[in-house]
Amino acid sequence: MYRSRNRPKRGGEDEVKGPNSALTQFLREEGISAENIKQKWYQRQSKKGEDGKGGKSEKEQSTQDDDSTTQVSQKEVIEEEEVDDLELGSGSETGKAEIAYDARMNLVAADSDEEEYETNSASATPVNLSPAKNQESLIKKRQNTAKIIQNRRKKRKRAANLLDRRVNKVSSLQSLCIGKISKNISKWQKETGDSSKLVFNRLRDVLGGVSTANLNNLAKALSKNRALNDHTLQLFLKTDLTKLTFNDCSKVSFDGYKTLAIFSPHLTKLSLQMCGQLNNESLLYIAEKLPNLKALYLDGPFLINEDTWENFFAIMKDRLEEFHISNTHRFTDKSLSNLLINCGSTLASLGLSRLDSVSNYALLPQYLMNDKFHTLSIEYPLNEEYVNDEIVINILGQVGSTLRNLVLNGCVELTDSMIINGLTAFIPEKCQLEVLSLEELDQITTDSLVYFFSKVELNKLKECSFRRCLQLGDMAVIELLLNGAKDSLTSLSFNSLKELTKDAFVTLTCPDLTYIDLGFVRCVDDSIIQLLGEQNPKLSVIDVFGDNLVTENAKTRPGLTLIGRQSDSI
Amino acid sequence: MSQDPVILVSNDNKEYEIPRSAAMVSPTLKAIIEGSFKESKGRIELKEFGSHILEKVVEYLNYNYKYSGVEGDDDEDIPEFEIPTEMSLELLLAADYLNI
Numbered sequence: 001m002y003r004s005r006n007r008p009k010r011g012g013e014d015e016v017k018g019p020n021s022a023l024t025q026f027l028r029e030e031g032i033s034a035e036n037i038k039q040k041w042y043q044r045q046s047k048k049g050e051d052g053k054g055g056k057s058e059k060e061q062s063t064q065d066d067d068s069t070t071q072v073s074q075k076e077v078i079e080e081e082e083v084d085d086l087e088l089g090s091g092s093e094t095g096k097a098e099i100a101y102d103a104r105m106n107l108v109a110a111d112s113d114e115e116e117y118e119t120n121s122a123s124a125t126p127v128n129l130s131p132a133k134n135q136e137s138l139i140k141k142r143q144n145t146a147k148i149i150q151n152r153r154k155k156r157k158r159a160a161n162l163l164d165r166r167v168n169k170v171s172s173l174q175s176l177c178i179g180k181i182s183k184n185i186s187k188w189q190k191e192t193g194d195s196s197k198l199v200f201n202r203l204r205d206v207l208g209g210v211s212t213a214n215l216n217n218l219a220k221a222l223s224k225n226r227a228l229n230d231h232t233l234q235l236f237l238k239t240d241l242t243k244l245t246f247n248d249c250s251k252v253s254f255d256g257y258k259t260l261a262i263f264s265p266h267l268t269k270l271s272l273q274m275c276g277q278l279n280n281e282s283l284l285y286i287a288e289k290l291p292n293l294k295a296l297y298l299d300g301p302f303l304i305n306e307d308t309w310e311n312f313f314a315i316m317k318d319r320l321e322e323f324h325i326s327n328t329h330r331f332t333d334k335s336l337s338n339l340l341i342n343c344g345s346t347l348a349s350l351g352l353s354r355l356d357s358v359s360n361y362a363l364l365p366q367y368l369m370n371d372k373f374h375t376l377s378i379e380y381p382l383n384e385e386y387v388n389d390e391i392v393i394n395i396l397g398q399v400g401s402t403l404r405n406l407v408l409n410g411c412v413e414l415t416d417s418m419i420i421n422g423l424t425a426f427i428p429e430k431c432q433l434e435v436l437s438l439e440e441l442d443q444i445t446t447d448s449l450v451y452f453f454s455k456v457e458l459n460k461l462k463e464c465s466f467r468r469c470l471q472l473g474d475m476a477v478i479e480l481l482l483n484g485a486k487d488s489l490t491s492l493s494f495n496s497l498k499e500l501t502k503d504a505f506v507t508l509t510c511p512d513l514t515y516i517d518l519g520f521v522r523c524v525d526d527s528i529i530q531l532l533g534e535q536n537p538k539l540s541v542i543d544v545f546g547d548n549l550v551t552e553n554a555k556t557r558p559g560l561t562l563i564g565r566q567s568d569s570i
Numbered sequence: 571m572s573q574d575p576v577i578l579v580s581n582d583n584k585e586y587e588i589p590r591s592a593a594m595v596s597p598t599l600k601a602i603i604e605g606s607f608k609e610s611k612g613r614i615e616l617k618e619f620g621s622h623i624l625e626k627v628v629e630y631l632n633y634n635y636k637y638s639g640v641e642g643d644d645d646e647d648i649p650e651f652e653i654p655t656e657m658s659l660e661l662l663l664a665a666d667y668l669n670i
Binding site: 170172173174176177178180181184211214 | 627630633634637638648651653655658659661662664665666668670
């Protein structure tokens with residue numbers, strides 16, 4: 001969602017929606033805006049003018065001031081209008097009224113100035129145009145500004161769509177409706193005040209018939225608008241949902257989690273991202289009240305302490321199959337060993353990311369005993385030495401034969417040894433890997449990957465990312481494409497592989513490829529973009545941030561979008 | 571396959587005629603039209619939806635059919651599809667059912 005920077009403050013903090021930064025909020029709270037600054041500047045200018053040009057005739061001054069004030073007011077009106085239009089929740093009547101009021105105020109101010117000066121100055125006013133002519137020029141001016149506004153709006157809309165990766169020009173009716181609902185949900189809530197329960201009862205009655213897929217879409221839309229809180233959470237209660245994902249729970253209180261646990265007993269998979277308010281009590285509540293829970297994905301549960309983790313894993317013993325955790329410093333080595341001791345034999349999917357109190361990753365290979373283990377994700381350890389070749393080789397020796405998803409982003413200590421003695425050695429020749437992500441491993445080289453790709457057939461590989469593996473060259477890419485992976489790949493990232501040359505892309509023909517990230521691959525130019533479009537029939541998005549050789553002249557077939565092109569900037 | 575328009579009937583028996591190709595935008599309607607039941611003759615009763623909802627659905631089907639074929643950079647010319655706020659919930663149900 002695109003939001004204007006200098007949007008004036010209206011309403012309380014409830015108004016904070018969408019991706020606003022803390023700085024924006026601060027500036028807004030303090031009443032600092034570009035508009036204010038501009039106003040001050042004009043005031044200062046006019047003061048200077050008065051001081052400096054004392055000798056100037058009153059008449060001249062009046063025209064000048066007239067111009068500047070009308071200009072200002074016109075600009076303001078334009079901006080206000082734009083803001084109004086861009087505001088997704090523009091349905092709010094009060095907002096509109098306020099804007100209209102502001103605009104009127106500005107115009108009135110300008111008018112009154114005019115009158116004042118006109119009465120001051122002698123009867124020979126410079127604004128001596130006949131009323132008809134005056135009106136005509138005014139209409140023309142209006143038309144011009146309308147055109148400018150429209151163009152600007154178009155540009156912004158296009159840019160916003162590009163950044164949202166909205167490739168389909170006509171969005172589905174479902175997404176339009178969900179957008180509308182999520183926009184208005186907080187408004188409805190506000191309007192009804194204490195009787196908000198009624199609204200939600202109605203919502204629930206109507207939404208009862210909505211498929212679970214759309215409920216999850218609604219959760220996504222609410223999270224995106226930062227509108228998910230204890231009230232809106234009620235939409236998801238008393239449903240038959242078995243899988244639920246909230247991408248932004250920052251406003252859900254610990255009570256909210258408890259009600260969720262009580263009223264959605266069928267949940268088997270729960271994902272709570274940014275769940276900063278999840279406390280010890282509610283986590284244990286979730287474990288107790290959701291008897292079918294098998295998969296838990298948590299991001300940012302920093303209120304949960306060591307003891308609670310211990311209790312939690314004891315409750316979830318032999319039940320937890322998937323556990324992913326990220327961004328908390330209270331998850332320690334002890335918590336990790338509790339997890340592995342209690343649930344190690346049932347775990348089939350494990351994710352550890354940005355855990356600043358975990359160092360003993362060497363525990364993993366001892367406990368991961370499940371012969372159906374399929375997903376391993378270890379990302380960004382606090383100290384790079386914590387995750388070294390030996391540990392990963394040991395883990396792969398344990399679970400490599402069944403692994404489907406492997407993510408080792410940001411484990412920068414890993415070297416070629418891991419690729420050769422780990423991946424190549426323990427992953428079976430006809431492997432099941434679907435996701436392979438080795439981002440930022442700047443020590444791995446082309447040679448080891450060429451060896452790996454030549455030994456192992458990656459017939460099922462769908463997503464592959466070598467983002468910022470800076471040493472990789474053409475041969476690694478070519479060998480990957482000679483591998484069986486060519487026919488199954490849907491998403492590829494070669495971001496920042498600066499050693500690549502045009503040769504790497506000649507053989508890039510993947511029938512199912514839909515997305516490729518070529519950001520900061522300097523050799524990419526218009527001809528490569530055209531070639532990729534022709535060779536990959538399903539390709540719909542190419543990221544080209546930082547590729548200065550990709551210009552507006554790049555020929556893309558219909559249905560293929562370039563994102564991040566320099567010439568597209570506004 | 572005939573190219574006759576398709577008639578959609580709401581629960582209060584109001585009829586809405588739309589081109590067959592526009593109805594094909596919805597996978598649900600497509601399956602109904604291409605099926606071997608009497609609906610394939612071109613009269614589909616959608617008794618779950620009131621006429622105000624069905625009217626909007628028809629509007630969307632036409633809108634989607636008209637603009638999704640447009641290629642090139644002129645995507646700015648596509649007008650926004652207006653949904654009245656009070657209708658959004660029920661419309662979501664319909665859209666969900668019709669998979670559009």
